Amino acid sequence: xxxxxxxxxxxxxxxxxxxxxxxxxxxxxxxxxxxxxxxxxxxxxxxxxxxxxxxxxxxxxxxxxxxxxxxxxxxxxxxxxxxxxxxxxxxxxxxxxxxxxxxxxxxxxxxxxxxxxxxxxxxxxxxxxxxxxxxxxxxxxxxxxxxxxxxxxxxxxxxxxxxxxxxxxxxxxxxxxxxxxxxxxxxxxxxxxxxxxxxxxxxxxxxxxxxxxxxxxxxxxxxxxxxxxxxxxxxxxxxxxxxxxxxxxxxxxxxxxxxxxxxxxxxxxxxxxxxxxxxxxxxxxxxxxxx
Amino acid sequence: xxxxxxxxxxxxxxxxxxxxxxxxxxxxxxxxxxxxxxxxxxxxxxxxxxxxxxxxxxxxxxxxxxxxxxxxxxxxxxxxxxxxxxxxxxxxxxxxxxxxxxxxxxxxxxxxxxxxxxxxxxxxxxxxxxxxxxxxxxxxxxxxxxxxxxxxxxxxxxxxxxxxxxxxxxxxxxxxxxxxxxxxxxxxxxxxxxxxxxxxxxxxxxxxxxxxxxxxxxxxxxxxxxxxxxxxxxxxxxxxxxxxxxxxxxxxxxxxxxxxxxxxxxxxxxxxxxxxxxxxxxxxxxxxxxxxxxxxxxxxxxxxxxxxxxxxxxxxxxxxxxxxxx
Ligand SMILES: Cc1cc2nc3c(=O)[nH]c(=O)nc-3n(C[C@H](O)[C@H](O)[C@H](O)COP(=O)(O)O)c2cc1C
Ligand code: FES
Numbered sequence: 308x309x310x311x312x313x314x315x316x317x318x319x320x321x322x323x324x325x326x327x328x329x330x331x332x333x334x335x336x337x338x339x340x341x342x343x344x345x346x347x348x349x350x351x352x353x354x355x356x357x358x359x360x361x362x363x364x365x366x367x368x369x370x371x372x373x374x375x376x377x378x379x380x381x382x383x384x385x386x387x388x389x390x391x392x393x394x395x396x397x398x399x400x401x402x403x404x405x406x407x408x409x410x411x412x413x414x415x416x417x418x419x420x421x422x423x424x425x426x427x428x429x430x431x432x433x434x435x436x437x438x439x440x441x442x443x444x445x446x447x448x449x450x451x452x453x454x455x456x457x458x459x460x461x462x463x464x465x466x467x468x469x470x471x472x473x474x475x476x477x478x479x480x481x482x483x484x485x486x487x488x489x490x491x492x493x494x495x496x497x498x499x500x501x502x503x504x505x506x507x508x509x510x511x512x513x514x515x516x517x518x519x520x521x522x523x524x525x526x527x528x529x530x531x532x533x534x535x536x537x538x539x540x541x542x543x544x545x546x547x548x549x550x551x552x553x554x555x556x557x558x559x560x561x562x563x564x565x566x567x568x569x570x571x572x573x574x575x576x577x578x579x580x581x582x583x584x585x586x587x588x589x590x591x592x593x594x595x596x597x598x
Numbered sequence: 599x600x601x602x603x604x605x606x607x608x609x610x611x612x613x614x615x616x617x618x619x620x621x622x623x624x625x626x627x628x629x630x631x632x633x634x635x636x637x638x639x640x641x642x643x644x645x646x647x648x649x650x651x652x653x654x655x656x657x658x659x660x661x662x663x664x665x666x667x668x669x670x671x672x673x674x675x676x677x678x679x680x681x682x683x684x685x686x687x688x689x690x691x692x693x694x695x696x697x698x699x700x701x702x703x704x705x706x707x708x709x710x711x712x713x714x715x716x717x718x719x720x721x722x723x724x725x726x727x728x729x730x731x732x733x734x735x736x737x738x739x740x741x742x743x744x745x746x747x748x749x750x751x752x753x754x755x756x757x758x759x760x761x762x763x764x765x766x767x768x769x770x771x772x773x774x775x776x777x778x779x780x781x782x783x784x785x786x787x788x789x790x791x792x793x794x795x796x797x798x799x800x801x802x803x804x805x806x807x808x809x810x811x812x813x814x815x816x817x818x819x820x821x822x823x824x825x826x827x828x829x830x831x832x833x834x835x836x837x838x839x840x841x842x843x844x845x846x847x848x849x850x851x852x853x854x855x856x857x858x859x860x861x862x863x864x865x866x867x868x869x870x871x872x873x874x875x876x877x878x879x880x881x882x883x884x885x886x887x888x889x890x891x892x893x894x895x896x897x898x899x900x901x902x903x904x905x906x907x908x909x910x911x912x913x914x915x916x917x918x919x920x921x922x923x924x
Contacts (some may be wrong), residue, residue: 311631311635311659312634312635313634313635313636313637314635315635315636315637316636316637317637317638317879317880341637349639355878356879358879359670360667361667361670361671361672361821361822361873361877362665362667362672362876362877363876366886380725387667388667402878404636404879429771443817468878473661474745496825506878519710519798556662556663557663557664557665557666558665559672559674559873559876560626560632560875560876560879561876562632562635562636562879563632563634563635564626564627564628564632564875565625565626565628565632565665565674565876566625566628566650566659566663566664566679567664567665567674568662568664569659569662569664569679571658571661578658579658580658580659581680585632585635
């Protein structure tokens, strides 16, 4: 018998709020006390989107409120399953399994966390920022979010100065700003206050402005499209920084039973196929994207 | 569930005492511990667990994507990812609580000899039985599955028979012309039981990219979509098995108690649950409950009384369907 027993909770979760944003993005809040209690930044939930769909859909967690027993999700309609999820109404119940997965690991000796989120890769980064804010250790996270559809929030000019930022790159995420956590946004769509480029371009500008001592305290955390994660892995290599990336893959069981969700990783004993659902979704960038 | 109700679910499956007719299917529950992550799930709710398909050498399996949802089902092309028989026996089996349920190895090979060797390794292990997955590509025959040919299927079973004294469950493929003939040959070769059916081969296409979705191009179809096919195959194999007292694990799309009952009536002694777990990890509790309620409603005291109670219509067309019934 193994110690992982009874760590994933099936809950009938009432939908407390469900709002649509531009670009087919949806924000949902559900009542799921056990999941809220045990989730960590990087965990996801596996949702029955519809009674007629044989497979659940994995969605990463953006925030939890342990006292209220609620869980917030942000997702984008990607296929038939998420399209059905988008039709679910406030007051309805969803069968949800969670929290699932190996979460991000924070390291106190690496206080300067660079959080990089692309598109619906943003939610776990918001969770991680909040987790760092709550931690007793004084983490100094900085978040860079990129999106090619309108951001699912009204960007606000930042009141927090960040060294190395190009002229005019002032748009920030209000939620993080209110927590006193600096953030900046990037897009190729010309949104005001956003950096015209990729998240990794802005990350380089930030890293280049750090002195050697500060640089040695940086750890990178990222979630987003595969190409973005690949670029983040290269960035981490270039600056000799540790990086944790959260991966995505089609899933069936979501609990480690089927090996349907694997990603190839390099291990000391050679290549291995690791399950994104329980071995991940968070992996060492070096293992997934070797040089 | 109260002890009297529980007693109604007990079955004997080729000598294995099972507390429930439900068997968790190979490839869906890893090596028996994965689903215990889910709070409320218990290995004790099922009569047996078929472990992931195991080969002689470790296998990395296929490139992603490996799973894809299809209408009322899914395709999978895992490619038998497993750490090799030696590792399973030495490192994984000792971590299981063998008192919880019956554990059944599921073996695969790319040659007849490999099947025998894997069977020998499991013969000297605490597993309760060995399930032989003959749906694997036969390297010497250009990749056609062993299970598509009664001759080759029987050869595999005969080799495994020599390698083990544990009960052998032969898992039949639906991707063949005459499943009843195959079953007959496997009985002669010494199988103790059958698992009917394995997945049906299928494909999914991305029309924008004009590529196949699965990394391996094709995969096995499972879930409710295959249930009617599976029921017919169980019925056909049962005609052959009945007189030999050879039991069947009926499987393919079982999701509800009613599905399970259909398979039992068609001739299965136990019922397999795989894909349905992905939707509802606690589905076995519901199926157990539903079977008990049905048995009570029909004045039966144990689930075994249901097996093969199907009454066929006497219409000529119906007899042609089960042409193996003589
Ligand atoms: C993800 C997945 C992996 C599977 N792996 C194996 C395997 O390793 N060996 C085997 O004999 N059958 C394997 N199967 C087939 C199942 O054991 C079962 O026979 C089939 O899925 C039909 O039952 P179901 O519709 O209840 O899933 C696999 C099925 C799935 C869905
Ligand atoms: S989805 Fe089944 S192992 Fe990850």
